[in-house]
Amino acid sequence: MKRVLLIIGIITGLYCLAPFLWTVITAFKPPGEVFSLPIRYLPRSLSLENFIDVFAKRPFGRYVMNSVIVATGGTLLALAIASAVAFRLRNLPAYKALALQRWILIGAIVPPTLLVIPVFICIKALGLINNPLGLIISYAFLNVPFGIWMLYAAFTRIPKELDEAALIDGFSRPGILARVILPLARPAVAVAAALIFIFCWNEFLIALTLMPDQGHYTVPVGISMLSGASLYEVPWGQINAAVTITTVPVILIVALLQRWIVEGLTAGAVKG
Amino acid sequence: MAQVVFAKVTKTFLKGRVVALNKVTLTVPHRRFVTVLGPSGCGKSTLLRVVAGLEHPDSGEIKIGKEEVTFIPPGKRNVAMVFQNYALYPHMRVFDNIAVGLRLHHYPRGEIRKQVGKVTEMLGIADLLKRYPRQLSGGQQQRVALARALVREPQVFLLDEPLSNLDAQIREQTRAELKRLFRDLKATVIYVTHDQAEAMSMSDIVVVMEKGEIRQIGDPETIYKDPRHRFVAEFVGINRINIIEGEIKGKAFTSQDGSVKIPLKKSYKGGVALGIRPEAIRMGRKPGVTLSAQVTLIEPLGAHKRVFVKVGENELRIVVEADAKVKINDKISITFSPKDVFLFDARTGGRIIP
Numbered sequence: 001m002k003r004v005l006l007i008i009g010i011i012t013g014l015y016c017l018a019p020f021l022w023t024v025i026t027a028f029k030p031p032g033e034v035f036s037l038p039i040r041y042l043p044r045s046l047s048l049e050n051f052i053d054v055f056a057k058r059p060f061g062r063y064v065m066n067s068v069i070v071a072t073g074g075t076l077l078a079l080a081i082a083s084a085v086a087f088r089l090r091n092l093p094a095y096k097a098l099a100l101q102r103w104i105l106i107g108a109i110v111p112p113t114l115l116v117i118p119v120f121i122c123i124k125a126l127g128l129i130n131n132p133l134g135l136i137i138s139y140a141f142l143n144v145p146f147g148i149w150m151l152y153a154a155f156t157r158i159p160k161e162l163d164e165a166a167l168i169d170g171f172s173r174p175g176i177l178a179r180v181i182l183p184l185a186r187p188a189v190a191v192a193a194a195l196i197f198i199f200c201w202n203e204f205l206i207a208l209t210l211m212p213d214q215g216h217y218t219v220p221v222g223i224s225m226l227s228g229a230s231l232y233e234v235p236w237g238q239i240n241a242a243v244t245i246t247t248v249p250v251i252l253i254v255a256l257l258q259r260w261i262v263e264g265l266t267a268g269a270v271k272g
Numbered sequence: 273m274a275q276v277v278f279a280k281v282t283k284t285f286l287k288g289r290v291v292a293l294n295k296v297t298l299t300v301p302h303r304r305f306v307t308v309l310g311p312s313g314c315g316k317s318t319l320l321r322v323v324a325g326l327e328h329p330d331s332g333e334i335k336i337g338k339e340e341v342t343f344i345p346p347g348k349r350n351v352a353m354v355f356q357n358y359a360l361y362p363h364m365r366v367f368d369n370i371a372v373g374l375r376l377h378h379y380p381r382g383e384i385r386k387q388v389g390k391v392t393e394m395l396g397i398a399d400l401l402k403r404y405p406r407q408l409s410g411g412q413q414q415r416v417a418l419a420r421a422l423v424r425e426p427q428v429f430l431l432d433e434p435l436s437n438l439d440a441q442i443r444e445q446t447r448a449e450l451k452r453l454f455r456d457l458k459a460t461v462i463y464v465t466h467d468q469a470e471a472m473s474m475s476d477i478v479v480v481m482e483k484g485e486i487r488q489i490g491d492p493e494t495i496y497k498d499p500r501h502r503f504v505a506e507f508v509g510i511n512r513i514n515i516i517e518g519e520i521k522g523k524a525f526t527s528q529d530g531s532v533k534i535p536l537k538k539s540y541k542g543g544v545a546l547g548i549r550p551e552a553i554r555m556g557r558k559p560g561v562t563l564s565a566q567v568t569l570i571e572p573l574g575a576h577k578r579v580f581v582k583v584g585e586n587e588l589r590i591v592v593e594a595d596a597k598v599k600i601n602d603k604i605s606i607t608f609s610p611k612d613v614f615l616f617d618a619r620t621g622g623r624i625i626p
Contacts, residue, residue, distance in 0.1 A: 161359035165325050169420075170347035170376035183363045 020247075025242040027051070034237045046125065050241035054226075058244060062215065063222035066092070068249065070207070070218055071131050071200035074139030078196050082147025083099045085176045089148070108145035113205055113211035120209050130213045138206055143196045154188030155181055160218065198254050199230060201246075219246050274337050274427035275359035276300040276323055281332035283318055292318035293329065294484040300428075301477075305461045308508065309471040310481035314438045315466045320430050320483070323462060324353050334425055347376070352421035353430040354435060357585055358413045360405040360420075366392075367401040369421045377424075391422045394453075417449075422457075429454070431463045435470060447473060468508045472496065480504045489619045500623050502545055511550040511578065512590045517618060520544055525615070531584020534561050534610060542620030552576065552612035553590040553599070560609040567602045581606065 026034060032048040033040060054060045085104075089097040114262055127135030158181060161268050168175045181253045182189060204220040211217065217225065276299070283293040292315040300306045308316040322334060323328040325346035333342045341349050352373075360369050369390060374384045392398040393413045405413055414434065421429055434450075435443045451474045454461050465471055471478050472492040480487045480495065480503070487501040499505035501596055505513050517528040525534040534546070565588065567582035572594065579590050579598055583606075590606055598604065615624040 159357065159359065161355045161357055162361065164321075164324075164346075164360035165353070165361075165420075166350065167326065167346040167354060168324055169373035170351050172347075175376075180361060180363075 002171065023240045024244050028242040029237060031237045050237040051245070054108070054241050058222075058226065058238070059215070060222060063217050063219045064205065064214055064245070064249075066132065067179060067201060067219040067246075068166075070135045070139065071197050073136035074143065074200040075193055076122075076199045077140035078143040078147050079135055079271075081144050081149075082192070083182060083189070085144070085152050086148050086151035086155050087173075087181060089152050094156075101149065104145045104148055106145075107142075108149070111201070111244075112142055116205055116209055120247060123210055125158060127209075129245075130211055130216050132216070135207060136209050138210060139196075139200045139203065140207075143199060147192050147196060149194040151185060151190055154163050154185040179247065186260045190257040194257050194261075195255050198250055201250055216251050275335075276301045276428055276460065276462065277335040278319075278322075279333050279335075281319075281322060281329045281334060283315075283327060291315075291457055293322070293485045294334065296484070296486060298479060298486060298489065300460060300462055302456045303453070303460055304476045305463065305474060306470040306479060307463045307465060307475035307477045309468060309483060310505070311466055314481040315407045315484040316466075316481050316555075317432055318466050319323075320353070320462060323428065324351055324430055325349050329360060337384055344570070350424075350426045350427040351430055352426040352428075353432065354414075354417045354421050354434045358405075358417040358437070360416055361412060364404075364417050365401065366403050366405070366408070367396070369405065369581055370423050371414055373420065374425060381542065387423050388419075391419045394422075395419050407468070410438055411446065414438060414446065427460065427474060429459050429461045430459065434463075436467070445566040450474065468482060469510060470548055472508065476531060478508075480507060482507075499547075499555045499614060500619035502547065502623075505547045505614055505616070507548060509551075511589060513547045513549050513614075514553075514586075516546045516548075516586050516588075518546060520546055520615075527584065529585040530611075532563060533580050536610070538624075540615070540624055545616045545618045547614040547616060548588075548608055550589040550591045552610045554607050555579075555590065555592050555596060555604055555606060557605050559608040560607045562605050562607045562609065565604055565606050567598055567600055567604060570598060570600060 025043065026077075028045040028046045028048075029040075030045060031053075032041055032050055089100060092097075092100070119141070123125070123129060123138060126134065128137070142199055160182075162180055163176055167181050171179065201217075202220060205225065207218040208221045208224075212219070214225075219242070223246070225237060226239050226242065229235070239252040278298040279298050280293050280295045280297055284291050294315075296315075296319065298319075305536060308319055310316045318327060322329055323336070325341065325344060325348075328343055333340055333343065335347060336351070348557075352365050353590060361372070364372065370388050370392065371384050377388070389398065390402070392401060395418060397412060397415045397419065400408060400416070405416065408416065414437070417434070423430075431450075435446055440444060447470060463470075463474065470493075475492060476490050477489065478495045479489050480501075482503045484502075488495060488499065488504045490498070495504060495508050499508065502515070506515065516527045516532055518525055518532070519534060520526075520538070520540045520543070523536055523539055525544065526532070527537055527546075532546075563583050567579055567585045568582050568587065569580035571578040571580075575594055575599070576591050577594055577596060579592055581588050581590060583603065588606070592598065616622065617624060
């Protein structure tokens with residue numbers, strides 16, 4: 001039985017990872033070999049040429065920088081707003097908090113694509129087109145409902161007496177949130193941060209709409225704009241190299257937050 | 273002077289549907305250990321939280337010392353509170369748990385270390401400063417919570433059932449330690465509990481509450497010997513008081529079933545509840561009121577036995593020596609003095625003083 005499960009696990013893993021593996025392998029192929037027929041599944045030799053080309057011949061470093069700024073900013077802003085709202089909701093009676101949350105969740109149900117035009121109009125009115133701040137605000141706006149949902153669930157599991165003890169000790173309300181509630185809700189904060197960061201990192205449509213200037217492209221937009229010398233030439237090698245690089249920060253973020261996430265999974269294990 | 277004064281304090285919850293405090297007027301004198309005693313839901317915790325500033329009353333006012341504090345936030349009042357579940361910060365070490373309040377009040381660093389050292393030494397937890405709360409036993413956590421309160425040197429200590437999460441054995445020991453500690457500190461303490469034994473053994477003054485109202489205020493001995501309300505008589509005492517419903521006819525109390533008749537000097541209109549403490553009843557025929565009874569249940573308690581007997585329709589509890597010879601279904605005589613009897617109005621619960 002155990003062995004069957006293991007085999008199923010391995011097959012599932014391979015199935016999920018296959019497209020990604022294909023991407024990575026293609027990225028390391030020498031440019032000429034990408035189109036060779038019959039298809040060569042494993043490259044004859046490993047080559048870094050695609051990676052070098054991406055950075056040397058294209059402003060890809062710039063795109064990565066833009067993405068890091070926008071995704072980090074969007075995540076932090078979304079978490080800041082969400083944690084403040086969730087903290088306030090926690091002090092309401094449960095039925096009121098849940099009723100309010102249902103309305104807030106409508107924001108999470110609407111597909112972001114539908115919101116592109118209104119978001120564009122708002123950001124334009126703010127004069128933030130081609131400004132990373134515009135994208136940060138939009139990403140935060142799109143992710144706040146999810147953040148509230150996630151953090152509220154974690155916050156309500158923290159006993160109210162801690163807030164009260166903190167009030168008597170002389171903490172201010174924001175002080176309680178920052179120094180008592182958030183540290184205790186760290187696992188939930190980490191999960192929310194990871195998921196929101198990944199959303200921001202991968203988002204394409206809004207990034208394209210709000211930052212049409214090439215200097216402000218984020219990674220997904222930049223990759224889609226990679227083109228060859230003519231309209232008919234698609235630089236697959238470079239595209240795959242770019243995609244491979246793009247996954248690195250996401251893996252790093254998850255690895256970094258993993259400690260907190262795992263801590264959360266075992267927090268209730270020992271009475272205390 | 274750090275007396276605490278409640279003036280007609282009213283607090284309701286759920287838009288007035290639950291009355292936690294109903295025009296409560298009470299003075300907690302300077303440097304006294306005052307226990308607020310009552311069943312859950314009687315408003316005793318609300319009383320404490322109003323002093324802490326965690327709840328604001330609907331009407332009335334609170335004074336700590338000479339200062340009116342009714343709407344002053346908790347951090348700005350000089351009070352400290354120990355919670356039933358201790359409410360230690362799980363992510364902070366013991367030292368920080370104790371020191372954080374001082375830091376927020378801008379004590380210099382050296383002073384903080386000195387103060388924390390002093391209280392932890394006093395409570396015997398000085399070697400635990402580097403631990404996290406989850407690495408401590410219940411009793412140790414309780415001491416840390418206490419240290420956090422003591423280190424602030426507040427005007428008033430507020431303790432909300434601080435012993436009820438401890439094992440029975442440690443509880444009794446801690447009870448004595450707490451009493452000694454606060455007596456030596458000469459502190460003003462408001463202590464909330466539902467355990468009448470804690471209230472009786474620890475306090476200078478006991479305040480008995482029921483349904484948001486104070487039923488009686490007095491020292492433990494008075495509360496026990498001279499209850500002013502049926503509720504007080506029933507709630508206080510290790511052995512629950514016997515209550516016999518009846519009425520007074522022609523200068524004698526007669527129980528509803530007619531089996532108990534007690535001569536009295538006084539007459540009273542309306543239903544009466546007669547209270548007699550189990551400790552006040554003796555086995556055998558002696559001077560006083562004697563009733564014949566049948567034993568229905570015996571509970572050995574070590575030094576004593578609690579014996580349940582039936583007198584007519586009424587079940588009474590009596591306490592006898594451990595070596596008293598009684599068996600189930602024995603027919604025995606029980607005796608008590610009319611002086612030990614309390615009479616309460618059956619409807620209002622108020623005491624009828626003969």
